[in-house]
Amino acid sequence: xxILVIGGNSGTIGKSxxxxxxxxxxxxxxxxTSGDIQVDINNAESIRQMFASVPDLDAVVCCSGxxxxxxxxxxxxxxxxxxxxxxLMGQVNLVRIGKDFVKPGASFTLTSGVLADDPVYMSSNxxxxxxxxxxxxxxxxxxxANGLRLNVVAPGLVEDSAERLGDAFPGHTPVPMNKVANGYxxxxxxxxxxxxxxxx
Amino acid sequence: xxILVIGGNSGTIGKSxxxxxxxxxxxxxxxxTSGDIQVDINNAESIRQMFASVPDLDAVVCCSGxxxxxxxxxxxxxxxxxxxxxxLMGQVNLVRIGKDFVKPGASFTLTSGVLADDPVYMSSNxxxxxxxxxxxxxxxxxxxANGLRLNVVAPGLVEDSAERLGDAFPGHTPVPMNKVANGYxxxxxxxxxxxxxxxx
Numbered sequence: 156x157x158i159l160v161i162g163g164n165s166g167t168i169g170k171s172x173x174x175x176x177x178x179x180x181x182x183x184x185x186x187x188t189s190g191d192i193q194v195d196i197n198n199a200e201s202i203r204q205m206f207a208s209v210p211d212l213d214a215v216v217c218c219s220g221x222x223x224x225x226x227x228x229x230x231x232x233x234x235x236x237x238x239x240x241x242x243l244m245g246q247v248n249l250v251r252i253g254k255d256f257v258k259p260g261a262s263f264t265l266t267s268g269v270l271a272d273d274p275v276y277m278s279s280n281x282x283x284x285x286x287x288x289x290x291x292x293x294x295x296x297x298x299x300a301n302g303l304r305l306n307v308v309a310p311g312l313v314e315d316s317a318e319r320l321g322d323a324f325p326g327h328t329p330v331p332m333n334k335v336a337n338g339y340x341x342x343x344x345x346x347x348x349x350x351x352x353x354x355x
Numbered sequence: 356x357x358i359l360v361i362g363g364n365s366g367t368i369g370k371s372x373x374x375x376x377x378x379x380x381x382x383x384x385x386x387x388t389s390g391d392i393q394v395d396i397n398n399a400e401s402i403r404q405m406f407a408s409v410p411d412l413d414a415v416v417c418c419s420g421x422x423x424x425x426x427x428x429x430x431x432x433x434x435x436x437x438x439x440x441x442x443l444m445g446q447v448n449l450v451r452i453g454k455d456f457v458k459p460g461a462s463f464t465l466t467s468g469v470l471a472d473d474p475v476y477m478s479s480n481x482x483x484x485x486x487x488x489x490x491x492x493x494x495x496x497x498x499x500a501n502g503l504r505l506n507v508v509a510p511g512l513v514e515d516s517a518e519r520l521g522d523a524f525p526g527h528t529p530v531p532m533n534k535v536a537n538g539y540x541x542x543x544x545x546x547x548x549x550x551x552x553x554x555x
């Protein structure tokens with residue numbers, strides 16, 4: 156398969172997923188400043204240009220998207236829009252725009268996270284964005300034409316980030332990266348659609 | 356209690372909830388063009404002015420918020436922002452701004468809907484917004500100070516709307532309005548917080 160991995164050359168999860176998928180597939184990575192091609196997922200026109208430059212995709216995987224990490228009491232409206240414009244609408248736009256460029260039967264695999272279900276202090280923006288992505292995938296997967304599939308992986312705190320981020324996730328058991336990467340492989344190589352693949 | 360019900364003089368659910376709560380409480384209704392006081396929940400400054408004009412609230416109930424109803428294949432980015440700006444960020448801003456105006460121990464009760472869990476054709480915008488609200492409430496309730504509580508009611512298709520809307524909700528069993536109103540009463544008069552109160 157020819158697979159586009161957004162964030163595949165930057166984030167902890169993205170790099171692992173791209174590495175794993177590249178064992179069996181042709182992987183093209185995209186990122187704002189790194190990767191094989193450049194894209195700003197906050198910008199719909201940038202997404203359109205990216206898809207126009209990589210024809211015949213069998214799968215699109217997104218491991219990218221920012222959210223604002225802060226106490227809710229200090230959040231401005233603009234702070235809350237950080238996650239809405241990036242991790243939520245960035246990924247929604249990947250599907251909305253990408254569906255007209257990819258091959259029939261192609262799949263989209265987005266990334267949410269454990270915070271939709273088990274939030275921690277300062278995670279309100281990430282939580283709401285992740286929850287939106289879960290319901291978005293359930294609602295949109297059955298509407299897609301041409302056999303396109305759409306799933307979202309919700310990773311927990313990964314082992315590779317546990318030392319750096321673990322204090323912010325009290326009592327969360329770190330998940331082996333290999334298990335998280337399996338979630339993406341299940342979506343890309345599997346046959347199901349509309350699923351929230353919880354890996355935690 | 357002194358209770359502000361946004362949408363309490365307009366929508367099918369809002370009117371029923373306001374009527375039900377007014378049997379035991381002082382209810383003030385707010386709406387864009389109807390109600391005791393006016394508010395545009397899409398506008399943070401309008402929300403701030405509303406709260407400044409009604410001091411000493413014991414509870415805030417929101418039964419208001421628009422979403423775009425259309426096939427996903429026809430949705431523009433602006434279409435998807437209809438629900439984000441209104442039903443999602445309108446209600447988020449009610450909590451974000453209102454928390455600094457209401458009485459200690461006051462409650463916020465928002466409205467999502469069955470489409471977060473059981474979407475139907477053309478409901479992608481409503482689904483994503485409802486899902487975001489569920490995770491928002493879970494994440495923010497434990498961060499609120501001064502004993503403030505925060506819940507969200509997720510009503511199914513209500514009996515009063517079944518004739519008008521039922522065809523869009525195939526196989527959904529209409530819920531008696533009295534049962535939906537009970538969900539709001541449970542949040543306002545109960546003691547729990549951070550709950551998604553599913554009534555379907």
